[in-house]
Amino acid sequence: MNNEVLIEEKVSPEEHLKENSNYLRGRIAEGLTDGLTGSLPPDDVKILKFHGSYQQQDRDLEKERKKQKLEPLYQFMIRVRAAGGVVTPSQWLVLDELADKYGNGTLKLTTRQSFQFHGIMKRNLKASIRMINDGLLSTIAACGDVNRNVMCNPNPYQSAVHEEVYNYAVQLSEYFKPRSKAYYEIWLDQKKVDGNEDEEPIYKKRYLPRKFKIGLATPPNNDIDIFASDLGYIVIEENGRLSGFNVCVGGGMGATFGDEATYPRLADVIGFISPEDIVKVSEAVIAIQRDYGNRLNRKNARIKYTIDNRGLDWFIAELNDRLGYVLPKPKPFHFNTNGDSYGWLKGINGRWFYTLFVENGRVKDREKYELKKALRELAHIHNGDFRLTGNQNLIIGNVAEESKETITAVLGKYGLLNDDSNSGLRLSSMACVALSTCGLAFAEAERYLPHLIDKLDEIMQANRLEREEINIRMTGCPNGCARSRLGEIGLIGRTVGKYNLYLGASHNGDRLNTLYKEMLSEAGILEALEPIIRSFSLERKPGEHFGDYVHRKEIV
Numbered sequence: 001m002n003n004e005v006l007i008e009e010k011v012s013p014e015e016h017l018k019e020n021s022n023y024l025r026g027r028i029a030e031g032l033t034d035g036l037t038g039s040l041p042p043d044d045v046k047i048l049k050f051h052g053s054y055q056q057q058d059r060d061l062e063k064e065r066k067k068q069k070l071e072p073l074y075q076f077m078i079r080v081r082a083a084g085g086v087v088t089p090s091q092w093l094v095l096d097e098l099a100d101k102y103g104n105g106t107l108k109l110t111t112r113q114s115f116q117f118h119g120i121m122k123r124n125l126k127a128s129i130r131m132i133n134d135g136l137l138s139t140i141a142a143c144g145d146v147n148r149n150v151m152c153n154p155n156p157y158q159s160a161v162h163e164e165v166y167n168y169a170v171q172l173s174e175y176f177k178p179r180s181k182a183y184y185e186i187w188l189d190q191k192k193v194d195g196n197e198d199e200e201p202i203y204k205k206r207y208l209p210r211k212f213k214i215g216l217a218t219p220p221n222n223d224i225d226i227f228a229s230d231l232g233y234i235v236i237e238e239n240g241r242l243s244g245f246n247v248c249v250g251g252g253m254g255a256t257f258g259d260e261a262t263y264p265r266l267a268d269v270i271g272f273i274s275p276e277d278i279v280k281v282s283e284a285v286i287a288i289q290r291d292y293g294n295r296l297n298r299k300n301a302r303i304k305y306t307i308d309n310r311g312l313d314w315f316i317a318e319l320n321d322r323l324g325y326v327l328p329k330p331k332p333f334h335f336n337t338n339g340d341s342y343g344w345l346k347g348i349n350g351r352w353f354y355t356l357f358v359e360n361g362r363v364k365d366r367e368k369y370e371l372k373k374a375l376r377e378l379a380h381i382h383n384g385d386f387r388l389t390g391n392q393n394l395i396i397g398n399v400a401e402e403s404k405e406t407i408t409a410v411l412g413k414y415g416l417l418n419d420d421s422n423s424g425l426r427l428s429s430m431a432c433v434a435l436s437t438c439g440l441a442f443a444e445a446e447r448y449l450p451h452l453i454d455k456l457d458e459i460m461q462a463n464r465l466e467r468e469e470i471n472i473r474m475t476g477c478p479n480g481c482a483r484s485r486l487g488e489i490g491l492i493g494r495t496v497g498k499y500n501l502y503l504g505a506s507h508n509g510d511r512l513n514t515l516y517k518e519m520l521s522e523a524g525i526l527e528a529l530e531p532i533i534r535s536f537s538l539e540r541k542p543g544e545h546f547g548d549y550v551h552r553k554e555i556v
Contacts, residue, residue, distance in 0.1 A: 011295040017043055019205045023180035023198040024050045038074035038122050050146060051183055052139025053078045060436040076120045078128055079142035083150045083173035084166050085113030085388030089379040092386050094135035096376050102128045109361035111430060111482050113388040114142060114149050118437050129187040140183045145208040147176035151215035151224040154387035154395055157347030161242045165216050165235055168278055172214055175279055178203060202283060209293030209301035212286060222335040222509040224390035225483050227251050227266040230303045231285050233278065236331045244274045246330040249285060250307040253480025256299055264485040264512055265304040270316050271327025284322040338509035339428050339469060340391045342418040352399040357418055360431040360446045361392030374414035392430055423457045424469040434476025441476030443493025449474045452522060459530050463537035470546040471507060485512050488547035494519055501528055504556040507545035514556040
């Protein structure tokens with residue numbers, strides 16, 4: 001079969017833009033020097049995503065600046081690419097300094113094990129990206145129509161298998177980076193060598209139709225929400241050894257209100273592969289999406305739509321044809337949670353790992369809770385590493401036995417030790433950035449969810465459920481950055497102060513939730529949830545999770 005790129009005759013303007021960008025250069029370098037505006041030209045804003053940055057604006061100041069006849073307060077988000085979310089203490093200190101020097105003073109730990117910085121002015125964009133690279137990290141392909149940050153369980157020392165899986169995540173992350181030298185020329189001032197032409201053997205000139213996400217999950221923990229991935233690998237362990245991976249394809253959480261042609265979808269498990277085939281299979285899946293993905297309508301351009309439009313059987317046959325063999329049937333596996341386990345865990349390497357709750361992934365100092373300052377102090381004395389989880393939390397990793405007491409003392413000094421003050425609901429919560437920086441957000445998420453949980457905790461406490469782990473996810477729009485459709489309680493913003501309420505996702509991440517009520521205010525949310533929580537407390541079966549309960553009782 002001819003596996004050359006099959007470009008549709010009609011494509012969206014974005015496809016022509018990518019093709020004519022000179023392998024992601026555009027006119028970004030020129031736009032950075034234009035001091036008359038804090039923004040970049042619209043075309044370059046789109047190409048900038050491939051370099052790991054989004055142009056945003058402070059929406060809190062939007063009306064006031066319009067009144068003063070000023071342009072919006074343009075600023076940039078930068079995202080760091082680090083497979084599995086692992087950084088050294090010295091790298092943490094670089095990121096901590098960057099947040100204060102160029103950003104808004106905070107770090108955001110994302111749901112895809114990345115770091116995000118907000119509030120960076122155009123004049124500081126190049127210096128910020130250079131600073132990240134000087135710290136031996138990168139932002140390349142953290143956004144854009146390419147494979148993005150590869151997720152996996154962040155603690156490779158839970159078992160020998162975990163360590164192998166982490167190494168595969170790093171391998172995939174490196175292999176699928178764009179080959180263009182544009183990033184290094186624009187941000188790091190490397191000169192283009194004559195005769196050394198750019199080439200993209202995997203992505204070609206138009207790259208992928210949309211973003212692409214890969215994850216690796218190690219049962220029984222689905223802590224990266226594997227079924228939300230475009231391409232997922234489920235670890236199969238036999239006799240203490242990695243025997244291979246179940247392959248799953250077609251996940252994605254994004255949708256558009258009012259457009260029934262868009263929807264969230266869980267990935268299908270389609271077969272089993274041996275570990276040495278993971279790069280070959282990944283490249284074949286990405287190539288199918290490159291060749292057949294929708295390049296006319298970006299809202300239908302993810303691989304989930306490619307699969308649904310052509311059929312899962314077609315996709316499997318196409319993959320088998322490109323591989324030259326038929327994928328064996330998937331092997332049995334079981335997930336029991338998609339949450340994190342907090343506190344100390346001893347790894348197989350004899351070192352300790354402390355999972356710290358970071359509410360909505362925002363690392364900042366506030367009164368009586370100086371999280372950023374504490375982690376900076378830790379980074380100065382810590383000889384291990386820092387690891388981000390897929391639930392926006394942080395693991396202080398590879399702590400030597402003799403250092404454990406010192407680390408515990410610092411955490412205690414700043415009041416960071418996990419204790420009973422956080423309810424099970426709060427410890428199981430996630431929220432996207434939303435307002436004020438995200439241009440897609442209709443409503444608050446990160447800034448509001450903690451206050452809503454304060455009120456929900458009163459209901460939980462009244463029903464003796466304060467320790468119950470119920471996954472609650474909130475996003476400011478239906479694009480699903482905090483995977484709100486996989487929350488046992490999911491809230492998606494419709495407009496400021498109003499949310500759609502979804503119920504019934506599984507606690508282990510293998511079932512989407514269902515719309516329960518629309519356009520609810522805070523009072524409406526509490527009124528809707530209170531009787532369900534009360535009946536759950538009284539009528540649940542032993543060990544039954546909230547999401548399973550609302551299905552069994554046909555509430556959804």
